[in-house]
Amino acid sequence: LDSSKLWTIDGSIYTTSLFELPAGGIGMAIGGQFRRETLKENPDSLNVAGDIAGNSPVPTASGGRKSFAFYIEANIPVFSPKMAITGFHSLEITAAGRYEQFRNNDTDDAVPKVGVRWQPFDEQLTLRATWGEGFREPTLEELFAAPISGLKLSHDPQNGGAFEPETNFLVLSNKNLNPEDSETYSAGFVYTPKYVPGLTCSVDAWGVRRQGVIGSPPADEILAREQAGNLLPGEMVERDASGGITRIIAPAMNLGFQEANGVDFSLQYQRPLPLGVFTFLTAWTWLYHFEFPEGETAFGFGLGGGNLAGFTTDPGLSNEGWYKWRGTTTFDW
Numbered sequence: 001l002d003s004s005k006l007w008t009i010d011g012s013i014y015t016t017s018l019f020e021l022p023a024g025g026i027g028m029a030i031g032g033q034f035r036r037e038t039l040k041e042n043p044d045s046l047n048v049a050g051d052i053a054g055n056s057p058v059p060t061a062s063g064g065r066k067s068f069a070f071y072i073e074a075n076i077p078v079f080s081p082k083m084a085i086t087g088f089h090s091l092e093i094t095a096a097g098r099y100e101q102f103r104n105n106d107t108d109d110a111v112p113k114v115g116v117r118w119q120p121f122d123e124q125l126t127l128r129a130t131w132g133e134g135f136r137e138p139t140l141e142e143l144f145a146a147p148i149s150g151l152k153l154s155h156d157p158q159n160g161g162a163f164e165p166e167t168n169f170l171v172l173s174n175k176n177l178n179p180e181d182s183e184t185y186s187a188g189f190v191y192t193p194k195y196v197p198g199l200t201c202s203v204d205a206w207g208v209r210r211q212g213v214i215g216s217p218p219a220d221e222i223l224a225r226e227q228a229g230n231l232l233p234g235e236m237v238e239r240d241a242s243g244g245i246t247r248i249i250a251p252a253m254n255l256g257f258q259e260a261n262g263v264d265f266s267l268q269y270q271r272p273l274p275l276g277v278f279t280f281l282t283a284w285t286w287l288y289h290f291e292f293p294e295g296e297t298a299f300g301f302g303l304g305g306g307n308l309a310g311f312t313t314d315p316g317l318s319n320e321g322w323y324k325w326r327g328t329t330t331f332d333w
Contacts, residue, residue, distance in 0.1 A: 004140065007036040023077035023091075030072050038064040039140040061173070063144025065104035067137070072097055090119035094130075102137050107179055109135040126190040128204075134182035142214055142252050145173045154219035156245055157227045164245065171216045172234060172251040180254070182210045188264070198270040207261040212254040213292070219248050261289040265327075276333055284327030 010033045017025025040062045047058040073096035079088040094115040101108035113132030119125060147170050154167040188204030217235075223245075226237045234251035266283040290309045310324040 002039075002041045004040075005036075005038045009034045018074075021077060023080040023083045026077070027075040028073065030070075032068065032070045034066075034068045036064070036066050037140055038062075039144055041146050043146070058146045061144050061146045063140050063175075065102055065140070067100060067102045069098060069100040071099070087120050088118070089122050090117070092117045096132075100135060100137075102179075104143075107137065109179065109181075111135050124192055124194055128189070129185070129187035131185045132183070134184065136180040136182065136210075138177040138179065138214055138252075141173065142177055143173055143175050147172050147249075152219040152248070154223060154245065154248070157223055158243060167219050167245055168247040169216075169219060170247060170249045172249065174234070174251040174253060177214055177252060178212055178254050180210055180212050180214060182208060184208045196269075200266075200268045202264075202266050204264045205262075206264065208259070210258045211256075213256065213258045214252055215255045216250050216252055217255070222248055222250055256292075258292040259289065260287065260291075262287040273333075279332040280330075281332075282327065282329040284325065287322060287324055287326075290322050 010031065012029055012031030014027070014029035014031075016027045018028045019026060041058075042060055043058040046052050048060070049057060073094070076093045076095070077091070078093060079085065079091040081089065084090070094113075094117070096113040097110060098113075099108070099110045111133040113130065115130040116128065118127045120127070150169050150171065151166040152169040154164045155161045156164065184207065186204050186206040188202060190200065190202040192200045222231070222235050222237065225231050225235065231237075232250075232253075234249070236249040237245060238247045238249070240246050263286045264283070265286070266281070268282075269280045271278045287309045289307055291307055308322050310322065
């Protein structure tokens with residue numbers, strides 16, 4: 001029986017007009033949160049003893065943490081229809097910040113976010129952009145969970161680089177993991193032409209970069225370190241009497257960076273009819289860059305390297321693929 005619990009206490013105070021500027025009122029919100037998380041894993045006796053075919057022994061596991069956070073956000077109107085000048089029908093700036101502290105490992109971080117919304121002529125065209133930083137503490141599963149068995153691709157240098165598409169791999173949790181950091185941006189426009197009532201189109205470019213991504217190394221990296229005699233703490237390669245690999249063991253760790261860039265497109269047309277409303281919506285994403293050169297996602301089994309956008313299945317390299325284009329189109333009445 002596995003169970004997890006999350007207790008939270010949240011509080012916030014906000015106003016849409018803290019005080020008035022010539023362009024309008026400043027909106028502001030201040031808040032805080034306290035969280036308590038727990039994880040308990042109690043496998044049955046067969047799992048504990050490893051008496052289930054294809055599975056490694058699964059020990060009991062437990063862990064928890066407490067954390068608290070504070071945030072503040074403000075919306076500042078610089079220009080508005082009641083105080084506009086040429087080229088600035090409306091201009092709003094949003095600024096926010098969040099501070100979070102985790103008591104289990106004494107880590108904390110303060111992250112900012114800023115945004116701009118600009119209408120140069122009227123309500124037909126809106127230009128917008130945001131930038132912010134992020135912070136992700138390892139999950140309780142990544143810190144304390146029982147080992148997870150899986151299969152990974154490998155090329156064994158001790159056997160002439162022999163390819164094995166299903167090498168047994170055991171991922172261990174790691175209570176010494178560090179948090180991940182991230183940086184994001186987006187910029188684009190929304191156009192709602194008056195000469196076509198009900199039509200809205202938008203385009204937004206975006207990017208995300210994560211540092212210290214939590215994951216497990218590719219099997220080939222561990223085998224190369226075994227060959228060189230410099231396995232990292234917690235890493236192990238188990239072999240049978242003939243030298244074949246029976247299992248690779250490695251803890252989750254903070255790997256390198258992960259970066260993704262793309263463009264979102266959407267087109268919506270809505271028209272009232274004598275009976276009901278007709279709506280057409282199509283939304284698409286173009287992922288033109290995805291890079292994760294330093295390993296594999298935690299408890300996952302895909303190999304990174306180079307720009308993986310549009311990367312298709314290659315049994316010698318990866319089990320994963322990332323679509324360059326994804327989208328949906330709907331008609332509603």
